[in-house]
Amino acid sequence: MAHATVEWTANLAGEFDLDALMRLIADEMRLRSDGVFPVGGIRVRGYRVDDYVIADGTCADDGFINIDIKMGVGRSNEFRKAFFTALFDSVKASLSDVFDRRPLALSIYVEEAEGWKHNSIHKRLKG
């Protein structure tokens, strides 16, 4: 199971394609993790941030996109480093035109947590 949460400041509306970014993250997890992230457990969501203060709070154009990853315990350090470095590079490349146009902070954080789950999407996928 792998969760990703994309937070983006409202001043980036129209500047990037949220759905494409979420699909990129889901596709990387699905197609490039060698099955480490079972397909049925991939959940990516986006939250628009309407209220924020960035850096010294003086530049209305400052924006951020922050991606928090949460997953169960047990993936190796080697996998984490390789997979999330590649994911970060893909996300960054997909936003290169935004970086060209304005000040932007992009970040990905990765955390493991103890979890309980019940998921009938796996069955839907096999169906």
Next chain:
Amino acid sequence: MAHATVEWTANLAGEFDLDALMRLIADEMRLRSDGVFPVGGIRVRGYRVDDYVIADGTCADDGFINIDIKMGVGRSNEFRKAFFTALFDSVKASLSDVFDRRPLALSIYVEEAEGWKHNSIHKRLKG
């Protein structure tokens, strides 16, 4: 102090009772933790998720409910395992009809964090 955050995908609107689910979680913390979670510190909130990609992104009916628990450090492993297994079973049972109707991913994650607090709800409870 115990925080719970319920995220639910917008395609589940009308499919379950958010307030009842939040009350179930708060009640379990209040009534079945043997005082491990002081009543005044229980805070459950819900966030509707309007933008998301689930699994392979092909099924508009796929939905998820994810519950993140955050609490101060210090509860024993035995308590954690027993309490959250029981909580998960209660939550899952309360959603059984949703599971019958559609593909759904349910998850609970539990994390401890270092905290600072000031809370006048304890005083209100003592009246």
Next chain:
Amino acid sequence: MAHATVEWTANLAGEFDLDALMRLIADEMRLRSDGVFPVGGIRVRGYRVDDYVIADGTCADDGFINIDIKMGVGRSNEFRKAFFTALFDSVKASLSDVFDRRPLALSIYVEEAEGWKHNSIHKRLKG
């Protein structure tokens, strides 16, 4: 890089100044951390919580403000304790009139996480 997320229950609308609270947090990070938090990496956001259950769920006036801090690994325990105790005291003082008027739970949680980042706000600041 330092992230802060301010969650506040909707029944506190008009009771406190969200923007001032977010600026206070950003200013503490910028001006009182001896450079431990680079200015360009400071990101504070607020989320209004419309759906919630607090404590025993019986008091419509119960409210909460919860601040989650997320930052990269590596700050010393001494710094963490001193900085966040001072931050908490500042935030609490700024909300003293709200505490006088109603039951309120205030909390700050601090977590470290493994991160990847690319940030052109640093360049804007030097510009």
